[in-house]
Amino acid sequence: MNVKKRVTCALAVSALFCSSAILFNSNHVSAKSYSKAVTKIAGNGNYAIYHRVSKNGPSGKFTSTKYFKHGQIQSKKYISTKKGNFWEIIVDGRNVGWVSQNFFARNQISVAKEVSLVKNSDYSFPTRDAINYVTDSQGTAVNPDKVNVSQSGVSTKSATVNYSYGKAKASVDITVHDGDDADADKTPQKGFKTVSTWKGSSKGSSRNWNRAHGYRSETRGNVFKSNGLTLRTRLFQPRFVSLGYGQAADRMGQVGVIPEGITVNNGIFTTSMFTSSSDNHGHLVSYNLNAIKSKTAAQNLTTMSWNTFKSYAQNIKVSPYIKLGHGQSLGSSSSYIYVMANDNKYNNGPKSEEIFQIRKSDMKINKIWTFRIASNRYIHNATFVGDGTMYALFHNGGNNYYEYWKLTLDGDNWDAEEVGATNGNFVSNSPVQGFAYGNGRFFIGFNDNIFQVSENGKAQKHYHFNARREIEGLSATGSKLYVQFAQRAELTQGNI
Template identity: 40%
Template sequence: MSLVKSVSLVNDTVDSAGFNTDDAINYVTDKHGSVVDNGLVKKSIDRISEEKPGHWLVTYRYGKAYGKVPVTVRGNAREGITKASVKPGKGGNVGKTWFPIELAFRGSYSAQFFPHTYWGTDKKGKKAAKLTTKFYEPNSLSLLAGSEETNVRTNVQGLDVYGQDMVTTNFYGGSRASLDNSRGHVILYHLNKVPTYALQYMPTQTLNFYAWKSYAANMKVSPYIKLGHGQSLGSTSRYIYELANWNRAKKPRSNELLQIDKKTMQVNRIWTFAVSNGSRKYNRYFLNADVIDDNTVVALFHNKSKQRYEFWKIVRRGNSFQAKETAAVSGNLISNSSQVQGFTYNVAYKCYYIAFNDYLFKISAEGNLENFYHFNAKREVEGLASYKSKIYIAMNKRAEVLDSNMTK
């Protein structure tokens, strides 16, 4: 049995969900070493409300396996209450994209033998951004069909890059990412050891054993852990962070942040935090976020009622969080309410990038729309990352990572 070390929850009087104690489980195995369904694990508490401060010691049992996790609801009821008062920069509604259901051609799961190149035209109509294939991902990393807990498929929803480490969130099926409390696997790739085409043949017999072994040695896979929608992914030299929020939540919730150790690929700690404009009634629930360092999250909030995007900096101090709105951009950017498919903050150029299907927007630190790039890939974007001067974009069917050198 593997459990997180600790859980620290924000005191959120309007949180409608509370903390699901299943989230603290990395994995549980039976006497044969096989992973079991978390529903078979007996817990002393199923769900903990964030409405009142307190301390709990949650116990977990399966057969002879036993573990416990300390859970705290913090005492400061005003933590994260601030003001969304930044004057928005110049943006607008400059494009219209498609929804996946509308698209007749969405690529193929078949192995690819050539790289893709997609040119993005900027606001002046010039070719200004070039995406090229970095590598094609495997369809699966599992030899046998197995259960959802053990079958590692690469239905990618998000990615991040730090140095030569690239991490992706992966689900058993694409629709799983839109379920409440959804779980999946995180895969870590060493970019400097990743072949462009060969991973497509894992785990088939097309690769000989020694080639398969050498590629697998440069990858790590997490257990079947809580991921939420999977598009709010960030990483540092030691940890991976996932903001495990549900993209279809209708009622107020706090934001759940997971810290995953790169060495073990298991969830180490869990926090929840709230960001509220004036009162808890106006909570910001983030569906897209990036991580700057082990204490700093940059998050994107689409304020539909005011037709703007807000950029928030959330800083962790110990187990508490402080939030500040750093910028905002006017308009919805895309005019037909298509969802954001990726978000990243570029530290080198101090700007934000927001991805939609076939569109990439560059927003200055002050919130002004500096440029946008319109591609014609006709493939769904499944995550966006940046490291130094490079941008990385994941696309589906087949799962592929592309990169581009972006100019300042």
């Protein structure tokens, strides 16, 4: 075998991800291998997956891409044959097999179908936020920052924005409409006695999520009890739903390891995942709990049996690398996932905030809105109740109370109405870590603490746990409250 090293940027996998490539020549078989994996984007068709590839083409067909098209797809290698290029794909961090390059979405820019903004001279919508993904001629994901955009921001005037990269083109009509500021007029209800908790990130972990135990998988669930609420483990999640630390050649590739928010609806559990706590782009990962019955098996995607993995891959969906903001404010309906993508470093002021509607079917952005309650009401926590209803939490620390707002979609405008308020800061030394609404009650989560209040803000219950792990999102649906803990990401559920 003649092996020739080339330390160069291979245009075939985008000049963005310059990495060492090795060219192999054996019996006229041309293969290219890369030290780090690029991200591949699945197209709409179904293609065979093979065990082997030679100069004449693939052989050993054993499965189909239909089981894996909604997973996180990566690759470190492709081979040029008489029947075209074939890539060795890695799905959700596991080596799968060889597939035709025709499987991938090539020379494409996927954008939201609609963008509707409330007019606001204090905020310019970044038009790249509307991008789901961009691909080159081989179906490799391209950094959206490299896309040519006809207008970088939209603020007060409607516009048609054009996107291009190589042969790929797309456009989106962005409409701007007038909006009215809402008034806060509710008298705060009596609150809770202020408590304190530990500061900063988690002080504890699940049994095996530590260096001493090698961060290995958990083998049994947990039970957390407080004040009549019992939370039991429903799902321990994989550390990564991709290759792990330092193995991706692009920022779109790694899925994990930091969870921020959750939503559960009709058995579909969705969580936001980031590679860094400072990033405002990440992935949504959805698990079909109706099919994934085990509490622990999903941690072991790379080692479980092939048939089990194929089943799990069909029931785990990963979004493209998209704008999520802090990623803590999620909700869902039967067809869509909603994200309020706020800037958690922006304290308060007149900026607008973005709402993303994401299709559950393919995990891509369908529509984007911006909203503003008032020039002095910037929202950091929100949740969605079906389509067209959002509840938002505003904390006025200076005046020592929380406000609860209901926003209802009317045409393209989210109309806001204050529904309640509660005196006090609840916890003196922890930010809000989760916010949910269910059956006329709000649930507000902090480190080791959850507070339940009525819709008008009346204090009802205080639940205190001693997990010493950050709460990373709450979701309420029917009679169940879902709570996610960090390190390792663990979804729990209890009856309320």
